[in-house]
Structures are given as C-alpha cells and as structure tokens.
Amino acid sequence: xxxxxxxxxxxxxxxxxxxxxxxxxxxxxxxxxxxxxxxxxxxxxxxxxxxxxxxxxxxxxxxxxxxxxxxxxxxxxxxxxxxxxxxxxxxxxxxxxxxxxxxxxxxxxxxxxxxxxxxxxxxxxxxxxxxxxxxxxxxxxxxxxxxxxxxxxxxxxxxxxxxxxxxxxxxxxxxxxxxxxxxxxxxxxxxxxxxxxxxxxxxxxxxxxxxxxxxxxxxxxxxxxxxxxxxxxxxxxxxxxxxxxxxxxxxxxxxxxxxxxxxxxxxxxxxxxxxxxxxxxxxxxxxxxxxxxxxxxxxxxxxxxxxxxxxxxxxxxxxxxxxxxxxxxxxxxxxxxxx
Numbered sequence: 001x002x003x004x005x006x007x008x009x010x011x012x013x014x015x016x017x018x019x020x021x022x023x024x025x026x027x028x029x030x031x032x033x034x035x036x037x038x039x040x041x042x043x044x045x046x047x048x049x050x051x052x053x054x055x056x057x058x059x060x061x062x063x064x065x066x067x068x069x070x071x072x073x074x075x076x077x078x079x080x081x082x083x084x085x086x087x088x089x090x091x092x093x094x095x096x097x098x099x100x101x102x103x104x105x106x107x108x109x110x111x112x113x114x115x116x117x118x119x120x121x122x123x124x125x126x127x128x129x130x131x132x133x134x135x136x137x138x139x140x141x142x143x144x145x146x147x148x149x150x151x152x153x154x155x156x157x158x159x160x161x162x163x164x165x166x167x168x169x170x171x172x173x174x175x176x177x178x179x180x181x182x183x184x185x186x187x188x189x190x191x192x193x194x195x196x197x198x199x200x201x202x203x204x205x206x207x208x209x210x211x212x213x214x215x216x217x218x219x220x221x222x223x224x225x226x227x228x229x230x231x232x233x234x235x236x237x238x239x240x241x242x243x244x245x246x247x248x249x250x251x252x253x254x255x256x257x258x259x260x261x262x263x264x265x266x267x268x269x270x271x272x273x274x275x276x277x278x279x280x281x282x283x284x285x286x287x288x289x290x291x292x293x294x295x296x297x298x299x300x301x302x303x304x305x306x307x308x309x310x311x312x313x314x315x316x317x318x319x320x321x322x323x324x325x326x327x328x329x330x331x332x333x334x335x336x337x338x339x
Contacts (some may be wrong), residue, residue: 003067006035006044017060027052031065045069046081087112090312095136103128140176143167171249175209183209190238193285203238208245215246217333224276226251231270231278233257233297239308239326243279259284263299270302277304282315290316 002053004013009031014024030052038044040173042166048065087093092109096118100108103121108114110212127148134176145166152160177183183206203211219230230247231252234240247254257266259281270278280302284291294317305323309315313327 002152003064004041005071006048006065006068009064009068013064013337014061017058017064019058019061021327023301027057027061041073042078042081043068045078049080074321082112084110084112086169089113089135092118099132117276138173138176138178139168140173141166141168142172169249169251171212174245175205175212175249177205181205188238188241192237201238208242210302211242212245212249214330215242215335216250218329218331219246219250219252222277224252227253228276229255229273231254231255231273231302232257232273233261233266233278233280233293234308235281235284239281259293261296264295265298266300268304270300275303276279277306278302279306279308281308281310282317283310285310292317294319 009028010152011021011024011028015021021028031048034044034051036045038047038137048069053062053065066077066079088097088111090111092115094109096108096114099123099316100111100114101119102118106115107117107205130148130228132191145163145167148163150161176237185205186202187208188203191198192201224230224235230252232240232243232247234243244254251271255269255275256279257269261269278297280294280297282292284293290310294305297305298320305320306326306329307315307319307323308326319325
C-alpha cells in the first residue's frame, strides 16, 4: 500500500478511514500546526504520536500518519522515541550525563542522541565499558579477574574468555551495602497467605542479611561437603528467598523443585542432582485449603529435610527422625546471629 506524505493528506483521506467530518477537520488542523513547527521526520512523529494519536482512532489512521511521516526516511523508521527527560533518568542516561564527555569526547551531545555512539564505544573498548558496568552494579569479586576479555589464541573460543580467573558469590553481592544501597533500604515486600486485610510486610537489607547469615551458619553446622547440592521445594515466600540466598552464600548449589511436583518428580530431581539435603514446608496454605508438601518429600525418599512450618511454629505433620524442624536447624547457629 502506498501512503501519501503528511503534507498531502486531505480531510477526505481521513474521512475515508471512518472518522467523522468534524473530527477529521480538527485532526488535519492539528497536523498542519505540527508540520509548521517540526524540522525532521523524527521530531514530527514525536509530536504526532503525543498530540494527535490515541487508541480511539482507527489503527489505519495511525498507519497513515506513521508511514506518511517517514515516507522518504529509509529503512526501520522509529515508532517510539523516548522522552529526553525520561531517557536521562535511566541508568545509562545517568551514566552518560556523568561520564559521557570523558568517554566520548566531542562526540557526546546528550544521552539520547549519543546512545548509538556509546553503544559503538562499548564494542570497541570492552575493557573500559565493562569495568564501568561492574562498578555501576557494585559487583564484588572474591577473586578479581585478571582482565575483562582475554583473547583466545587456541581457536576453541573465538569470542575470547570473559573475566578470566574471576570468582564471585552472587548472594554476597545481593547482600552488600554501600554505593546505591543502604542497610535500611526495603529489599523484600510480601503478604502472607490469608492475610489480605493486613498491611504488606517489609524486610530491610539489614534484616535480610541477618536472616541469611543465620541460615548460612546453620548450614555450615551440618558439615556438608563444599558445593553440595541442596534442594528447595517450597512455595515462593520470604523464607524460600532467605534459604536460596543462604545456600549460595554458604558455597553450595541450589536445586530448585516446584512445590507442585509429585513424589516421583521430586525423587527424579533429587537423584539427578545428588542432593544432600532439602528445605521444604509442612503444608502449603491456599485459602482455606491445606495441601501436604512435606508428605510428598517423604514419599520421594528425600535425604535430610529441614522443614519450615507454614504458620507459626507448630507443625501439621510428624517429622521423620532424621529430619530437622526449622527452629532446631536455626538453633545450631543462634549464637552467631550477629556475626
């Protein structure tokens, strides 16, 4: 389909799309005002999309103005252009405002128009760019990489080796404060099942660190081998987040198991991963229903289970002799809470 340029669009062209005469006349008048003030197709489209177009107008009218605006533009004309203020408030926008002139020199204009130039810079200067990214993300390495990108002369990895020699603990990075993160920042918000009328719960970074370290120390007290596989078969609640981070922080491997899995499915994943322990919950509360979860874990012949009560500290099922209640498990590390 061939579209007219915006200057050539008439009232009858707009009416032919099912738009009434009065509305068509108003739309055409607004379009002419925009054309008098806009110098480029991109500037014109920004004004057209903000001042004229809205969901109640036929899509065919949107197409008419879009293709008419970019009639001689070339391939891939932009349909959405970020607002300069919004673009400047993004992470990359803030970075370019702070360091764009230093990194790009005279090629730097502003975060929007210089974005493509910055993208090219990131490809041609990976050592500089990725060092900036890691600093912006406040990534802390247990062992720092010897460089950002190491060329591979063997031919095995033509793309090179990224961050050679580096070691880091992702959980440690999640719990690190400083830079853009304070200890009193809220890091988790949640609402317990059946508590819809109560305020949303919150947990600060300081509180999360305390809980995660406590669980990590309790895991260490189990004397498992380093990098042991530990399963988590729980609903996505605040305890499961704490447990997941603690397993990683303690140097072990998380095996995620959906709380909907049958005993057979649970057993398969435990065998494949060779899990040494599993965190689970006694039951899952769904409205007025109580769905057994620990029972499925037992039927799967799971190894040592650490069982979190769904509510309070009382369990709705009898635990196996070798398994640990949540409180007993944490008791192994209570004296280290403030370590």
